[in-house]
Amino acid sequence: MDLISPRCSPLWGTPLQPQAKRILLLGSGELGREVALEAMRLGVEVIAVDAYAEAPAMQIAHRAHVIPMLEGQALRRVVLEEKPDYIVPEVEAIDTNMLLQLESEGWRVVPTAQATRLTMNREGIRRLAAEDLGLKTSPYRFASTLADYQRAIAAVGFPCVVKPIMSSSGKGQSTVRCPAEIQAAWDYAQCGGRAQNQPVIVEGFVAFDCEITLLTVRAVDGTHFCPPVGHVQVAGDYRESWQPCNLSESTRQTCEAIAETITAALGGWGLFGVELFIQNHGPGEPTVYFSEVSPRPHDTGMVTMVSQNMSEFELHVRAMLGLPVGQIELLQPGASAVILAPGPGMSPCYSGISQALQVPTSKLRLFGKPTCRNNRRMGVALALGQSVQEARDRAKMAAAAVTVHPGSAQ
Ligand SMILES: Nc1ncnc2c1ncn2[C@@H]1O[C@H](COP(=O)(O)OP(=O)(O)OP(=O)(O)O)[C@@H](O)[C@H]1O
Numbered sequence: 001m002d003l004i005s006p007r008c009s010p011l012w013g014t015p016l017q018p019q020a021k022r023i024l025l026l027g028s029g030e031l032g033r034e035v036a037l038e039a040m041r042l043g044v045e046v047i048a049v050d051a052y053a054e055a056p057a058m059q060i061a062h063r064a065h066v067i068p069m070l071e072g073q074a075l076r077r078v079v080l081e082e083k084p085d086y087i088v089p090e091v092e093a094i095d096t097n098m099l100l101q102l103e104s105e106g107w108r109v110v111p112t113a114q115a116t117r118l119t120m121n122r123e124g125i126r127r128l129a130a131e132d133l134g135l136k137t138s139p140y141r142f143a144s145t146l147a148d149y150q151r152a153i154a155a156v157g158f159p160c161v162v163k164p165i166m167s168s169s170g171k172g173q174s175t176v177r178c179p180a181e182i183q184a185a186w187d188y189a190q191c192g193g194r195a196q197n198q199p200v201i202v203e204g205f206v207a208f209d210c211e212i213t214l215l216t217v218r219a220v221d222g223t224h225f226c227p228p229v230g231h232v233q234v235a236g237d238y239r240e241s242w243q244p245c246n247l248s249e250s251t252r253q254t255c256e257a258i259a260e261t262i263t264a265a266l267g268g269w270g271l272f273g274v275e276l277f278i279q280n281h282g283p284g285e286p287t288v289y290f291s292e293v294s295p296r297p298h299d300t301g302m303v304t305m306v307s308q309n310m311s312e313f314e315l316h317v318r319a320m321l322g323l324p325v326g327q328i329e330l331l332q333p334g335a336s337a338v339i340l341a342p343g344p345g346m347s348p349c350y351s352g353i354s355q356a357l358q359v360p361t362s363k364l365r366l367f368g369k370p371t372c373r374n375n376r377r378m379g380v381a382l383a384l385g386q387s388v389q390e391a392r393d394r395a396k397m398a399a400a401a402v403t404v405h406p407g408s409a410q
């Protein structure tokens with residue numbers, strides 16, 4: 001369905017002028033900042049929205065609004081005030097029922113309001129993938145009460161992974177290996193997600209050999225796949241990523257078939273990060289598990305800012321605007337490594353930047369987040385190499401050279 005937004009004009013206007021093409025970013029973190037930059041390069045007006053002031057994308061956008069994005073009426077007010085051509089969700093904590101309503105009134109949500117609703121709730125996307133589309137996933141149960149949760153653990157068995165149904169970057173997530181860990185995982189899920197007291201998913205632990213993100217673009221000129229991005233996660237949050245992650249031709253085809261199936265079911269135009277676990281079985285074909293999908297750029301895909309001819313952010317912007325994507329090319333093996341805050345504070349400062357940039361091919365992105373907390377992602381180092389190993393070593397060396405000084409206590 002190709003919805004025409006109430007103010008979608010056939011002409012490409014000028015930012016800040018009446019016919020400007022406008023995108024409204026719902027979420028203004030590091031990924032949104034790169035989306036904003038790519039959109040602005042194409043002469044698009046960008047309005048950044050988040051729940052806190054001075055978020056990364058707000059610092060460069062044409063305008064910004066601070067609103068509770070889980071409150072539908074607050075979202076509606078901003079949409080009616082700004083009249084965007086495209087509403088672009090960037091985080092998991094948005095009132096997605098309001099997005100459905102706005103879409104039904106003709107506002108365009110990227111990629112679709114339904115894709116946003118299904119992926120913001122682990123139950124929606126898991127049931128779609130496993131039960132409707134028949135994709136292989138870990139075993140799972142959902143639970144809303146402590147008693148249901150204990151039954152879910154008994155059904156899934158140890159080890160298992162417990163997550164709030166609405167959360168990201170590993171917030172509220174625990175691996176439970178024995179009965180003594182059950183209660184703490186429940187308590188953490190209740191307070192660690194984007195909203196408090198949420199239901200949880202209990203997933204069987206998949207002992208995978210590697211995990212990848214298959215960045216998949218649905219655009220006017222068809223569905224395109226980027227070379228697989230491999231990554232390492234600690235406590236459910238990404239620490240480093242690299243591209244390409246070498247897979248056999250048949251495994252790559254299996255991954256692409258899964259990505260095609262799930263993104264076609266979600267629909268719309270944009271870039272999706274399809275997260276897959278790959279488990280080897282000696283000489284046989286590996287098993288590929290579908291884990292989850294982001295209907296927008298993925299944190300592990302930041303590596304594409306150096307490794308591809310078009311970054312995942314440029315691809316998302318082109319696709320949403322109905323522009324052709326053409327040929328996606330890997331320029332050289334690349335890698336990213338995160339820069340984390342060591343603790344909480346206001347007005348953080350950084351040292352070691354020039355040392356980091358002495359690492360051959362390295363680049364830094366410091367996100368400019370106004371406050372930090374323990375392990376908050378404040379920046380990322382990027383690097384290229386003759387091999388993936390060389391790129392990873394360089395990115396990690398550059399990231400390790402940067403120190404975050406958290407600043408005064410909050
Ligand atoms: N069932 C599982 N078995 C083994 N490892 C898992 C399982 N579920 C999650 N993990 C590990 O935890 C990581 C984070 O999980 P998941 O992607 O579901 O969380 P998230 O909070 O949505 O993260 P993000 O928003 O960064 O994608 C995975 O990338 C994987 O490394």
Ligand SMILES: NCC(=O)N[C@@H]1O[C@H](COP(=O)([O-])[O-])[C@@H](O)[C@H]1O
Pocket residue numbers: 027028029030031032090091168169298299369376377
């Ligand atoms: N895995 C999802 C992800 O990486 N999302 C990115 O992190 C930001 C939130 O960071 P914060 O928690 O530091 O505000 C989001 O706004 C988005 O850019």
Ligand SMILES: [Mg+2]
Pocket residue numbers: 275292
């Ligand atoms: Mg994930």
